[in-house]
Amino acid sequence: MIPRYSRPEMVAIxxxxxxxxxxxxIEAHACDAxxxxxxxxxxxxxxxxxxxxxxxxxxxxxxxIEREVKHDVIAFLTHLAEFIGEDARFVHQGMxxxxxxxxxxAIQMSRAADLLIKDMDDLLAAIKxxxxxxxxxxxxxxxxxxxxxxxxxxLKLATAYAEFLRCRERLVxxxxxxxxxxxxxxxxxxxxxxxxxxxxxxxxxxxxxxxxSTQVIPRDRHAMFFATLGVIASSIERLATEIxxxxxxxxxxxxxxxxxxxxxxSAMPHKRNPVLTENLTGLARIVRAAVTPxxxxxxxxxxxxxxxxxxxxxxxxxxxxxxxxxxxxxxxxIDKLVVYPENMQKNLDRLxxxxxxxxxxxxxxxxxxxxxDSYRLxxxxxxxxxxxxxxxxxxxxxxxxxxxxxxxSEINELFDLGYHFKHVDTIFKRVFGxx
Numbered sequence: 001m002i003p004r005y006s007r008p009e010m011v012a013i014x015x016x017x018x019x020x021x022x023x024x025x026i027e028a029h030a031c032d033a034x035x036x037x038x039x040x041x042x043x044x045x046x047x048x049x050x051x052x053x054x055x056x057x058x059x060x061x062x063x064x065i066e067r068e069v070k071h072d073v074i075a076f077l078t079h080l081a082e083f084i085g086e087d088a089r090f091v092h093q094g095m096x097x098x099x100x101x102x103x104x105x106a107i108q109m110s111r112a113a114d115l116l117i118k119d120m121d122d123l124l125a126a127i128k129x130x131x132x133x134x135x136x137x138x139x140x141x142x143x144x145x146x147x148x149x150x151x152x153x154x155l156k157l158a159t160a161y162a163e164f165l166r167c168r169e170r171l172v173x174x175x176x177x178x179x180x181x182x183x184x185x186x187x188x189x190x191x192x193x194x195x196x197x198x199x200x201x202x203x204x205x206x207x208x209x210x211x212x213s214t215q216v217i218p219r220d221r222h223a224m225f226f227a228t229l230g231v232i233a234s235s236i237e238r239l240a241t242e243i244x245x246x247x248x249x250x251x252x253x254x255x256x257x258x259x260x261x262x263x264x265x266s267a268m269p270h271k272r273n274p275v276l277t278e279n280l281t282g283l284a285r286i287v288r289a290a291v292t293p294x295x296x297x298x299x300x301x302x303x304x305x306x307x308x309x310x311x312x313x314x315x316x317x318x319x320x321x322x323x324x325x326x327x328x329x330x331x332x333x334i335d336k337l338v339v340y341p342e343n344m345q346k347n348l349d350r351l352x353x354x355x356x357x358x359x360x361x362x363x364x365x366x367x368x369x370x371x372x373d374s375y376r377l378x379x380x381x382x383x384x385x386x387x388x389x390x391x392x393x394x395x396x397x398x399x400x401x402x403x404x405x406x407x408x409s410e411i412n413e414l415f416d417l418g419y420h421f422k423h424v425d426t427i428f429k430r431v432f433g434x435x
Contacts, residue, residue: 005283010324013111014317020057022104023076026201027091028052030183033200034193040090047087055083073097094193098304099183102217105312106180106207109225112320113175119327120168120232124161126334128432131157135424138417139253139344140355145245149355150348150420153254153339158431160239165431167232174228178221181205182213187303215304219297222312226294229319233287236326240277240284243333247274253344257336276333283326290315348417352385353392359414360396360406367405377402 012018028049035045057079066075074097081088092100135154140147181202185193202209210217247255256276258264264271293315297308348355357378364374381395381402396402396411406414 005325006321007324007328010112010115010321011317013108013115014321016059016062017057019104019108020059020062020076022107023073023100024052024055024057024080025205026100026103026183027077027080027095029201029204030092030095030193030197031090032204033197034090034093036200037194037196039194040093041087044087044090048084048091051084052080055080071097073100094185094191094197095183096186096215098213098216099185101309102213103181103183103201103205103207105222105316106178106217107205108316109222109320110175110179110207112324113171113178113225115324116229116232116320116327117168117171117175119324119331120164120171123327123331123334124164124168126331127157127161127164130334130337130339131161131428131432134339134341135428136421137339137341137344138348138421139341140348147347147351147355149358150417152421152424153341153344155424155427156242157334158428160235160242162431163235163238164232167228167235170228170231174225176208178225179207180210180217180221181207182210182215182217184210184213184215186215188212188214188216216300216308219294219300219308222308223294223298226290226315226319229323230288230291233284233323233326236330237281237284239330240280240333243277243337244274244281247272247277251343251347252340253347254337254339256333257338276329280326280330280333283322283329287319287323287326290319351392352390353415354382354385356392356415357382359419360402360411363410363414364402364405369405 028045031040031045031048034040035042057076062072062075062079065078066072069075069078077088077092080091084091131154133154134157135152137153138150139153139156141149141151181198182188183193183198183201184190184195190198198209201207212218243254243256245251246253255272256274258272263269264273264275293311297311300308361371361374361378364377365371369377377399381399382392384390384395385392393411393415396406397408402411
């Protein structure tokens with residue numbers, strides 16, 4: 001997590017100040033519940049809220065205490081006691097460190113997910129706007145990187161929209177999965193704390209109760225969350241890679257916005273490089289790097305160990321902060337993407353009409369020619385065009401076997417570009433709905 005690829009709102013979720021404030025709220029809500037149950041005095045719970053709520057926690061001081069006691073939660077509780085005074089003895093009664101740590105992580109991931117969902121909404125809006133803008137802009141579809149048949153640029157973007165909509169749905173589900181609270185005490189048995197305390201804290205913090213926490217919240221939840229972030233990152237890379245290919249000099253059907261005063265190369269003043277989408281490709285790798293450790297964190301020893309802890313302290317912030325930045329950057333790329341319909345048409349025409357080869361083959365089969373012979377006849381005329389030896393339509397009109405089955409007028413109709421787009425409206429309705 002470095003400032004270059006970070007946005008303040010997401011970074012703040014993972015700051016020490018935020019973390020310690022959440023720790024306090026968990027402890028204070030637990031004290032409220034224990035006071036209602038008669039475990040601690042109500043006056044103590046009130047004092048804890050009043051004095052702890054007004055406290056400004058000193059991160060450096062907590063760190064200094066931790067260097068001595070070698071325990072982060074104890075260090076915090078020691079510092080908190082300085083503000084609360086005698087009633088601090090009622091804080092953390094019957095609780096264990098994981099109750100605080102895991103519930104805090106659930107809150108941080110939930111807040112991070114909320115920001116990411118907002119990011120995805122912004123991205124979806126940008127893609128939708130550009131998709132409708134270019135709904136019927138003809139371009140060439142490619143398979144294996146080779147010209148295939150015509151599509152529209154709007155369809156390319158509609159594909160991305162549908163993919164990110166699925167990603168959003170997965171993220172919403174993953175957010176629900178990780179938003180659980182565990183206040184169950186050592187080894188998760190509630191031996192020294194009433195389950196009603198957990199229920200109270202969960203309700204106050206907007207979390208669900210973890211059914212069985214075994215002292216830690218099961219890490220399959222976290223694994224699914226970070227796996228979802230990894231899938232989103234891969235979808236970002238897919239769209240970024242498409243744009244990078246479209247910006248190549250030999251293609252130049254679309255390119256990133258190049259701002260006034262921007263420089264593309266320290267050596268070559270003519271360069272306009274796809275630096276943003278290349279950057280997105282790299283950032284996607286960082287987010288995906290969290291997936292395997294998250295999966296490996298699932299297999300903890302018995303009721304708990306802390307082999308997951310160091311991993312989560314690193315990739316929790318890194319993955320969410322990086323993905324937040326990447327989604328915002330991709331939204332900006334799509335919003336400002338420069339599209340060249342004239343180059344799309346030029347590329348469509350580069351192969352001399354070969355993009356209509358399937359239509360010719362199918363037309364021949366409709367005239368009684370076997371599929372094998374139809375393929376042979378079409379390929380026979382297509383290969384010279386591939387080598388730059390003429391136009392496809394002219395060669396077909398000069399082929400006696402083809403002309404024995406098709407008229408020149410019929411061949412002309414087979415080269416109608418609009419034929420390929422007759423179901424674009426249907427696809428758009430499937431993706432975007434009737435509106």
